[in-house]
Amino acid sequence: MEEKKRPAAERLRPRSFDEMAGQEKLVGKNGTLRRLVEHGVLPSVIFFGPPGTGKTTAATILAEQSGREIFYLNATTATLADVKTVAMASGSITGAGGVVLYLDEIQYFNKKQQQSLLSYIEDGSITLIASTTENPYYYVYDALLSRCSVFEFRPVSAADIEKRLREAAAIIAPDRSLTDGAFRAAAASGAGDVRRAINTLELVLSVADGKVISEDDVLAVLPEASIGAFDRDGDVHYDLLSCLQKSIRGSDPDAAVFYLARLLEGGDIISPCRRLQVIASEDIGQAYPLAAVITRACCESAKELGLPEAAIPLSNAAVMLATAPKSNTSNVAYQKASADVRAGLGREIPSHLRSPLFKGYKYPHDFPNRYVKQQYLPDDLCGKKYYSFGENKTEQAARAHMDKIKGVKNDG
Numbered sequence: 001m002e003e004k005k006r007p008a009a010e011r012l013r014p015r016s017f018d019e020m021a022g023q024e025k026l027v028g029k030n031g032t033l034r035r036l037v038e039h040g041v042l043p044s045v046i047f048f049g050p051p052g053t054g055k056t057t058a059a060t061i062l063a064e065q066s067g068r069e070i071f072y073l074n075a076t077t078a079t080l081a082d083v084k085t086v087a088m089a090s091g092s093i094t095g096a097g098g099v100v101l102y103l104d105e106i107q108y109f110n111k112k113q114q115q116s117l118l119s120y121i122e123d124g125s126i127t128l129i130a131s132t133t134e135n136p137y138y139y140v141y142d143a144l145l146s147r148c149s150v151f152e153f154r155p156v157s158a159a160d161i162e163k164r165l166r167e168a169a170a171i172i173a174p175d176r177s178l179t180d181g182a183f184r185a186a187a188a189s190g191a192g193d194v195r196r197a198i199n200t201l202e203l204v205l206s207v208a209d210g211k212v213i214s215e216d217d218v219l220a221v222l223p224e225a226s227i228g229a230f231d232r233d234g235d236v237h238y239d240l241l242s243c244l245q246k247s248i249r250g251s252d253p254d255a256a257v258f259y260l261a262r263l264l265e266g267g268d269i270i271s272p273c274r275r276l277q278v279i280a281s282e283d284i285g286q287a288y289p290l291a292a293v294i295t296r297a298c299c300e301s302a303k304e305l306g307l308p309e310a311a312i313p314l315s316n317a318a319v320m321l322a323t324a325p326k327s328n329t330s331n332v333a334y335q336k337a338s339a340d341v342r343a344g345l346g347r348e349i350p351s352h353l354r355s356p357l358f359k360g361y362k363y364p365h366d367f368p369n370r371y372v373k374q375q376y377l378p379d380d381l382c383g384k385k386y387y388s389f390g391e392n393k394t395e396q397a398a399r400a401h402m403d404k405i406k407g408v409k410n411d412g
Contacts, residue, residue, distance in 0.1 A: 008202040009195040021164040022156035042066045044128040049153030052193030055131040063100040070100040075108040090125035106130035107139035155192025162187035181215030249283045253322035260318045273299035287327035287392040325392045333387035346378040369405040
């Protein structure tokens with residue numbers, strides 16, 4: 001493909017860590033990946049994070065700076081034969097020191113396929129750099145996880161994206177200029193995704209007339225629903241998430257669905273999923289414990305489906321949470337307990353709860369009602385109450401159960 005026909009995001013892909021946008025913790029001056037290169041170390045790793053945050057770029061830089069040949073496979077289409085072919089390249093002149101396999105979307109490899117990588121990693125013929133947009137602790141099997149270091153790539157800030165866009169504009173269209181507002185709008189449109197923002201910039205430059213590109217020129221190529229919702233690093237995005245939670249906490253399903261729509265129409269699935277899962281435990285909690293399970297299932301479905309279908313399970317979760325009974329008793333209990341921990345209390349654990357002897361410990365299952373009175377809190381916190389039952393039906397039922405079993409005198 002001719003160089004000019006390649007997407008700008010590919011043509012402008014950084015060639016060093018210094019050129020990358022964001023990920024200071026990984027590739028900055030004291031970044032972990034940078035230090036690996038400086039010490040001549042390249043272990044097998046798994047990168048996870050949203051699209052356009054630098055996973056492929058970092059893998060390429062790692063391989064190049066370590067002097068190893070890199071091969072690229074995508075788990076959606078790759079086979080075990082493809083992996084074997086890459087491993088065989090380690091026996092060639094260029095791969096004598098072992099090769100790097102960059103396996104994108106590793107979550108699409110099944111257990112057998114993932115296990116096939118183990119022998120190549122262990123004999124050194126392949127150094128694996130796998131990437132995924134999903135949490136690897138759910139989608140990568142333990143045997144492979146134990147042989148890899150895991151690094152998280154975070155959404156890139158609008159400020160870092162804007163800096164990269166200014167560099168890109170000078171290369172793509174040196175004879176044209178963009179206003180500060182145009183750069184800000186293009187950076188915000190990326191919603192943490194550098195590649196998306198560069199694609200927006202390229203599109204604007206290809207359709208806008210005139211030598212000067214304004215903010216209006218950028219907004220003209222964006223979907224109307226995305227304007228404002230892409231402000232992930234500004235007040236609008238956090239206000240929308242806050243409104244979503246407050247509406248659910250206030251038992252208003254109509255408002256909850258509206259703010260969910262604002263977020264989803266802006267192309268953001270991850271933030272609503274995170275917030276809904278927080279709400280399920282923070283605001284519904286013990287009043288309806290299954291809310292957390294249902295919400296989790298809806299969020300996982302949404303991430304697997306993608307937009308626009310993701311709106312269906314997420315709206316189910318939002319309405320369910322808004323109309324469910326509310327309780328924050330567990331969270332309040334934790335806040336009280338954590339305050340005592342920060343104050344330095346409760347450092348000495350009761351002797352009958354300490355290993356290896358557990359001398360004096362009474363096993364509740366050996367007593368009627370599976371309960372026996374004994375001390376669990378440290379001496380300096382003995383008798384301290386953190387949790388109070390809420391007035392909802394579920395917690396009152398739990399309270400009745402506790403009163404019943406504690407009413408039986410089983411002091412041992």
